Amino acid sequence: MVHCRRLRTRPPREGAGRVSGEAVAAHRRSLADREAFWLEAATAVEWRTPPTRALDDSAAPFYRWFPDATLNTCFNAVDRHVRDGHGDRVAIAYESPVTSASAEVTYAELLDLVATCAGALEALGVGHGDTVLIYMPMVPEAVVSMLACARIGAVHSVVFGGFAANELAARIDDARPAVVLSASCGIEPTRVVDYKPMLDQAVEQSASPPRHCVVLQRDASRASLVDDRDLDWDDFMALGTDRPAACAELASSDPLYILYTSGTTARPKGVVRDNGGHAVAMTWSMRHVFDIGPGDTMWAASDIGWVVGHSYIIYGPLLTGATTVLYEGKPVGTPDAAQLWRVAAARGVKALFTAPTALRAVRKEDPHGQLVGDHDLSALETLFLAGERLDPATFLWAGEALGVPVVDNWWQTETGWPIAANLRGLEPSEIKPGSPSRPVPGYDVRILDPDGHEVAPGVEGAICIRLPLPPGCLQTVWGDDERYLSSYLTDFPGHYLTGDGGYVDEDGYLFVMGRTDDVINVAGHRLSTGALEACLSRHPMVAESAVVGVADDLKGQVPRGFVIVKAGAEVDDDVLRAELVDLVRDEVGAVASLRDVTVVHALPKTRSGKILRKVLRDMSDGKAVETPPTIEDVAVLDKLRDRLGRP
Incomplete structure (x- = not known):
């Protein structure tokens, strides 16, 4: 039996999910009149020299925000709250189950x-x-x-x-x-x-x-x-x-x-963030995206080594005057799968932000969400998820178990804050499973075909952002402007290349289907591995899945699936494989050609929880795989090598 509280979603306003409303109006204004929009947003920051201009585009594509202004980020994050009489407010709530501190x-x-x-x-x-x-x-x-x-x-x-x-x-x-x-x-x-x-x-x-x-x-x-x-x-x-x-x-x-992007090899690529644009973006997003204000408690269950830690463990909450939870531990195994709920209850967390991987790990150990009912989560209003594609099975499980809105948001190390999200502090709107909602104000998102032409609603393409990027995004690559240009701004002139593929529906909702190199071509048919993973994850015995494209002499590529079964599930591997193949055939079609599914105990992941799909792809193609520097657990890779009989 699932132990959960009554669903406390706020009803969508009239027209939610349509191209109307306060959030859409704010997005349009942010693009039509950047100067006015961002100078207004900048008033939430305390400046030494206030800005008189929002954007300097004289050296485009090296844009500069608030070019004539001066400030100090630390003053805004710490000193001004003490000066204004809030020195006794808790800034950091430290929880370390691994040290019992x-x-x-x-x-x-x-x-x-x-x-x-x-x-x-x-x-x-x-x-x-x-x-x-x-x-x-x-x-x-x-x-x-x-x-x-x-x-x-x-x-x-x-x-x-x-x-x-x-x-x-x-x-x-x-x-x-x-x-x-x-x-x-x-x-x-x-x-x-x-x-x-x-x-x-x-x-x-x-x-x-x-x-x-x-x-x-x-x-x-x-x-x-x-x-x-x-x-x-x-x-x-x-x-x-x-x-x-x-x-x-x-x-x-x-x-x-x-901040060096995760998964870099050879010469590292350091994303550079500025002071002024960053402070404005963090402050605006805390209020409008996450609905967090002074005195509220936010817990971004990530690590300071990643961008989520920089933005929403450290700078965002402290710039706002909120309390941030600093957690040293894992979502499971310290000692059980209830740590997210225990800490959220103990600290009165209003907004919990984690990765789908963390929830899948919890769901694997507690498939019916029984541990949720042991903790008072009455303060929790929203669960935010980001870092990878949110599969529908995890979305539905979390919503049922917690009884609060589950809000996907999509962004990157390079952008520093959400590109697309449901604006909980401005206009909570319809939540569509599989979508992080509409683009956030400041982001001019375009879906482009290989020739750089914008495609129609519902048609997949490369997700790009028309320049200029809003405040808070990367300024360049540390010490290498040319690398910044070649990595992000060359493929589609006038646009930032996100590297992800997807589409926008008729309501303006963005659907991110995964990295463009995770689109496989099966006998001329382009298939999203994300869509195949979502299909596999709908099986009641599957806790987590990954799909990669492997070389095939006849069809060019065919998909191969890897699945983890839920804790305590008793199922024959061969029976499960057959059921999963039938499931994909029924829901995606025979064109998917999914015939190979491997049941594993764990998937190789980075320390930020992202599945190392290239490792799975190379192993499936029979290639020797070196241990990636970002891997979380080398033992998982060794076991997979043994399982697949690969070097």
């Missing part, structure tokens, strides 16, 4: 820590324009480090804690940090990951090693320090105790951070 950091306490850390960075010679690399687990010190960099105008680059030494070295060489802020280890449900040996190896490999490495010592594994280079975190903070740093006045266009 739980703590709260108020805005006043956060201000003291950040100013001290910033002063310590200055004592080490870090200043405006220098870079600082942060290689830390999900601990409050990581948040302090990011804000301290923003305070003095240093550019931070967070690398996911536990990244392999060679990948860390590549990022050090690209960002050339003056200082690395790290920790002795990260703690996972079943193991301790020692960061310091990987950091030492990366520094040794680097052609541009940092002057100093600061190490937060953790009880689970304490690290040895290198003389004349390394500092203990407490000793480092002591450097700033008597000289806390003030907020530097920064140009709107000054870079705030570099």
Whole structure:
């Protein structure tokens, strides 16, 4: 039996789902009169020098937002809330089931820590324009480090804690940090990951090693320090105790951070975010997309190594004056599949934001949602999902189990905030399963054919965004403007190439079908692997699925499926395969030619939860596969190799 609360969806306004209403009007105005729209949005940010212009397009396609303005992001995220009498409000609610720790950091306490850390960075010679690399687990010190960099105008680059030494070295060489802020280890449900040996190896490999490495010592594994280079975190903070740093006045266009896109190989690609446009976009999206205001609690169950962590664990909530939940753990296994609900109940979370992968992991362990009923989720109003395609089965399961709107939203590391979403704080509208709703104000989304022509509603094509991108999106690739142009702006002149394919329906709703390289061609028929995955996931025994295209001498490509069955399900693999093949034939058609389905215990994924489809594709084609640097669990890959008999 499913334990759930009564559905508390707000009824759609008249015309919801049609091309009318407040949200659509806002979108039209954001494109027709960018200056007025974004200058109005900018009033929610406190500027040193307020902007008189919204957009500088004189160097297009290198657009600059609020070009004549100055501000400080840290001041807006921390200082002004304390100044305005909200110092006692909780800024960070820290939950660490892997260490049995739980703590709260108020805005006043956060201000003291950040100013001290910033002063310590200055004592080490870090200043405006220098870079600082942060290689830390999900601990409050990581948040302090990011804000301290923003305070003095240093550019931070967070690398996911536990990244392999060679990948860390590549990022050090690209960002050339003056200082690395790290920790002795990260703690996972079943193991301790020692960061310091990987950091030492990366520094040794680097052609541009940092002057100093600061190490937060953790009880689970304490690290040895290198003389004349390394500092203990407490000793480092002591450097700033008597000289806390003030907020530097920064140009709107000054870079705030570099974030390397997940899955990069060879030379890393660092997305550059500015200060002014980012602050405006984050503030606008918190209010209008997520319906979060001062004093509300938001939990983005992600990691600060990813863009969701930057935008909606750190900057978005703190710029708004809200409380953010910082969680060190997994959705399952710490110790069970109820952690999302336990923490959300304990912290009074209003908006929970996670990835479909996390929910599929929970659903696999608790297929009937029974654990939801053990927790008081009366404060929870919306579940937001992003990071990958939201399959209908997960959408329906979550909505039934939680009894709140399940809102898909679609965006990328490069954009920094949602491209398409249901605007819960402006005009909640009809939710269509499989769609992240309409484009968000500021994004001029176009569906283009291979020749660059816009297609009709319902016709699939390349999802592109007509330039200029709105505030908050990437400004360039760190140190490589040409790479920015060739990667994103060359294929369709005048447009940003998202790399995803999809269509817009007659109501203006966007449907994202997956990366354009996940469209397979079966005997001349183009099929979306996302659509095939959605079909497989509708089987009552399937918890998660992945479909890839493999080479075929006759048809060019044919789909191959991989499925995970729900926990406790008793089913014969051969019977399940036959049922899945029949299901695809009935719902998609014989043209899909799906004949091969492999039942596995786990799928290889990145640390951000994305399925490594290229690995599955290469393995299925009989190719030797090297272990990707972004993989979450190498053991899953090894078991898959054994299962498929691949090198």
